[in-house]
Amino acid sequence: MLYKLVKSRFIFVIPALVFLSLFVLIPIVSVFVMSFYDWDLLSPPQFAGIKNFLMMFKDRMFWNSILISLKILIITVPFTFFIPLFLALALHRETTSSKVLRALFYWPYMMPAVAGTTMWKWLLSYDTGLLNYLLRIVGLKPVPWLLSPTPATMSIVFVRTWGMTGLLMMMFITGLQNIPNEYYEAAMIDGANRWQIFWKITFPLLKNTNLLVLVTSIAHVFRDFATIYVLTGGGPGYATTVTPLYIYLTAFTQFRIGYAYTLSVVFLLISFVIAMISLRIRESR
Amino acid sequence: MKEANGIPYALSMQRTAERLFAYMAIRGVKIIDENLDFTLDKDPRAKQLLQDFANMFKEGLMVPAEWISAQDPNMAFGGGLTAVLWAGSWSTADLLSIEGKNFVPAYLPKDMYWLSLEGGRFFGTFKTGDKAREEAAAKFALWTGWKGLGYDIYLKTTFHMSAYKNHHVDYGNPIMDQVQKVCGDMIASTPEWVVTIRNSVVWSRLQSPIVSQMSALVAGQTTVDNVIKALRNEYDKIVAEVGKK
Numbered sequence: 001m002l003y004k005l006v007k008s009r010f011i012f013v014i015p016a017l018v019f020l021s022l023f024v025l026i027p028i029v030s031v032f033v034m035s036f037y038d039w040d041l042l043s044p045p046q047f048a049g050i051k052n053f054l055m056m057f058k059d060r061m062f063w064n065s066i067l068i069s070l071k072i073l074i075i076t077v078p079f080t081f082f083i084p085l086f087l088a089l090a091l092h093r094e095t096t097s098s099k100v101l102r103a104l105f106y107w108p109y110m111m112p113a114v115a116g117t118t119m120w121k122w123l124l125s126y127d128t129g130l131l132n133y134l135l136r137i138v139g140l141k142p143v144p145w146l147l148s149p150t151p152a153t154m155s156i157v158f159v160r161t162w163g164m165t166g167l168l169m170m171m172f173i174t175g176l177q178n179i180p181n182e183y184y185e186a187a188m189i190d191g192a193n194r195w196q197i198f199w200k201i202t203f204p205l206l207k208n209t210n211l212l213v214l215v216t217s218i219a220h221v222f223r224d225f226a227t228i229y230v231l232t233g234g235g236p237g238y239a240t241t242v243t244p245l246y247i248y249l250t251a252f253t254q255f256r257i258g259y260a261y262t263l264s265v266v267f268l269l270i271s272f273v274i275a276m277i278s279l280r281i282r283e284s285r
Numbered sequence: 286m287k288e289a290n291g292i293p294y295a296l297s298m299q300r301t302a303e304r305l306f307a308y309m310a311i312r313g314v315k316i317i318d319e320n321l322d323f324t325l326d327k328d329p330r331a332k333q334l335l336q337d338f339a340n341m342f343k344e345g346l347m348v349p350a351e352w353i354s355a356q357d358p359n360m361a362f363g364g365g366l367t368a369v370l371w372a373g374s375w376s377t378a379d380l381l382s383i384e385g386k387n388f389v390p391a392y393l394p395k396d397m398y399w400l401s402l403e404g405g406r407f408f409g410t411f412k413t414g415d416k417a418r419e420e421a422a423a424k425f426a427l428w429t430g431w432k433g434l435g436y437d438i439y440l441k442t443t444f445h446m447s448a449y450k451n452h453h454v455d456y457g458n459p460i461m462d463q464v465q466k467v468c469g470d471m472i473a474s475t476p477e478w479v480v481t482i483r484n485s486v487v488w489s490r491l492q493s494p495i496v497s498q499m500s501a502l503v504a505g506q507t508t509v510d511n512v513i514k515a516l517r518n519e520y521d522k523i524v525a526e527v528g529k530k
Contacts, residue, residue, distance in 0.1 A: 040486075055526065126350055127293060127366060146354040147504060233300070233355025237501025253493045 035262040040255045052262035062263055064238060065246040066270065072156060072242060073221050073274075079161040080168055080217040081210075087165065088172030089198075102173070106166035113163060113226040120159045121146070121231055149239035152232050156240060159227055164220055168213050175209030176202070214278055222271055243267050287345070290368050295346045297358035297367040302492035303483075304371060305499060309334055310479075316495070316516075319478035321485050321530035323520040326513050335502070335509045342503045352503045359383070487523050487530055494519040 035052060039045035056062055087105060091098040108116055123130045124145035132142035145155045179202065187197050203210075225244040228234065234241035234249070241249075247267065251260035286295040298304050302316075309316055314331050318324045325331045341347045348367060350356035362370040363383050372380065380388075482488050498515050501507040507515075524530055 121354075121356070125356065127348070127361070128364065144349075146356075147349055149504075149506065152354065231354070233500075234497065235355060235500040236353045236504030237506045238497050239501075239504075239506070241497065249493045254490045256490070 031261050031264055031268075034258060035265045037258040037261070039258040041257050042255075045258065048258060052259045053266075055259065056262055056266060061238065061241075062243070062246060062266075065241050065243040066267075068238075068240065069222060069242040069244075072153065072160075072240075073218065075153070076157045076160050076221045077214070077217050079157060080164050080221065081213060083161060084165050084168035084213065085172050087169045088176055089202075091169070092173045092176040102169070105169055108163050109166040111163075114230055116163055117159055117227050117230040120155075120162075124155055124231075146232050147236060149236055152236060152240050156228055156231055159231060160221055160224060163227070164217065168217060171209055171213050171216070172206070175206045179205045211279070215275060218274060218278055219271070222274065286368050292366055292368060293345065294348050294361065294367045296341070296369045296371060297348055297351060297362045298371040299358050299373060299376075300352050300355055300496060300500070301373070302495040303373065305338070305495060306482075308338060315482075317482050317485070317488055317491070317520075319481050321482065321487055323517055326517050332509050332513065335499075335512060338499075339502045339509070343505075349503055353500050485530070486527050487520065490523045490527070491516070491520060 034045065036048060036050070037045040038048040038051070091102050091105075122128070124132075126132060126142060126144055126147055129145070131145065135142055143151060145151050183201050183205070184197060187201055192200065223244055224242070225248060228240055228242055228245050229248070232240045234245050243263070244267070247260050247263045250256050250263060287293070306316060309331070312330070312334055314325075314328050314334050316323070316325050342349045342352065348356065348358070348361045351358050351361065358367075358370055358372065359376075359380070361367045362380075370380070494516060498507065498512045502509065502512050
């Protein structure tokens with residue numbers, strides 16, 4: 001029996017399967033199961049049937065948080081796609097300066113999200129932030145970066161882009177380095193200019209990388225919690241209360257754990273649909 | 286206060302519904318009364334009081350970032366931007382450890398009964414006669430004695446007492462004199478209705494909407510009338526969901 005198991009090579013995937021089951025599969029199944037329960041963390045969970053789901057349909061704040069999440073996603077993704085692409089095009093050659101710059105751009109991704117965002121919170125602070133200090137020095141009015149809905153949204157977009165650019169740039173660089181040089185040489189001999197080379201050779205051959213960057217970017221932005229929790233706390237009002245933050249508040253300030261599970265399930269399904277749509281769009285091109 | 290100290294703001298305040306609760310209650314206005322009825326839209330003084338609260342931010346007496354974007358009030362207070370910090374008793378030990386700051390914890394306001402209770406709604410639940418909540422409170426008490434979680438991160442660092450058999454309160458620590466005085470006076474002077482409200486599910490659930498609505502009010506995104514209306518809707522929704530007050 002053991003011999004057969006070893007021979008089938010199945011034994012080698014058992015550690016990975018155990019790990020996945022413990023830390024991915026079981027938690028996901030638990031979330032689905034617990035979404036049908038009422039639980040305040042202290043009393044035993046009570047089966048509630050589909051009550052939580054019915055409640056969710058009437059929860060205006062939840063749907064509002066989905067809209068805010070989508071708004072931030074739609075604004076952020078073009079930045080997290082084109083800025084890393086531009087940087088990768090500039091830095092994909094193996095020179096000393098490009099290696100140093102790559103490390104510099106990658107550095108924010110290496111920082112813990114909370115630490116990086118806290119730093120930006122200080123820099124963007126209305127009263128004591130460096131940005132407003134500089135604006136005051138040049139005689140301009142300070143900007144309420146985190147105190148007004150539009151600047152707060154744009155600050156989140158900026159900090160998110162700052163945090164992810166390094167990772168996405170490295171993905172593009174890997175993609176660019178996999179394109180054979182012969183294509184470029186042939187195109188140059190045929191008289192193609194840089195713009196034509198980019199759109200006719202580089203961009204189409206980066207198809208798989210583009211897809212990877214897009215999906216990674218969407219996943220990171222849509223599920224982001226730390227940036228918004230630290231930067232704005234969901235304010236002003238509900239202006240930046242994205243769904244992960246709303247789920248957190250439901251679970252840990254209102255102690256409606258079962259309902260928070262329900263919201264998580266729906267959020268997971270919405271994320272899945274968005275990922276599917278982005279894959280389909282890319283595949284259809 | 287601002288002029289005397291040459292600082293941009295006078296007061297820092299932690300962004301929680303509990304602080305607003307105390308701000309309103311010491312002026313005789315209850316958000317929820319002892320019967321757990323929503324009374325904010327029934328009391329004629331409530332509207333003006335909330336407007337006054339928002340005006341304190343607009344007039345530069347309080348720090349807008351603290352209530353709009355959850356900026357840590359210790360930052361402005363510790364950094365010398367404000368002269369006073371209105372904080373929960375649980376912050377006492379933390380604040381006393383800020384280096385280079387010479388300040389004194391005091392009650393606000395001095396001549397009124399204090400509107401808080403050490404241990405908050407959890408320990409207060411023993412008074413309610415509601416079996417489910419009493420059991421929940423007992424579990425919380427056990428959690429605080431859970432070595433490595435409640436005990437190490439809560440009790441041991443905040444100098445609280447515990448049923449944990451090996452628990453040792455460092456009474457010799459100079460901080461204890463101040464911590465004990467703050468906590469002891471608060472327990473002695475907390476009225477029972479405060480415990481009733483803070484122990485309720487409806488108050489617990491209303492806290493997050495209160496903070497968000499007040500954040501929007503301070504940011505000028507909504508009006509006091511809309512805040513009261515929105516909180517009334519939230520209250521009705523919570524009562525309908527919970528099935529009782």
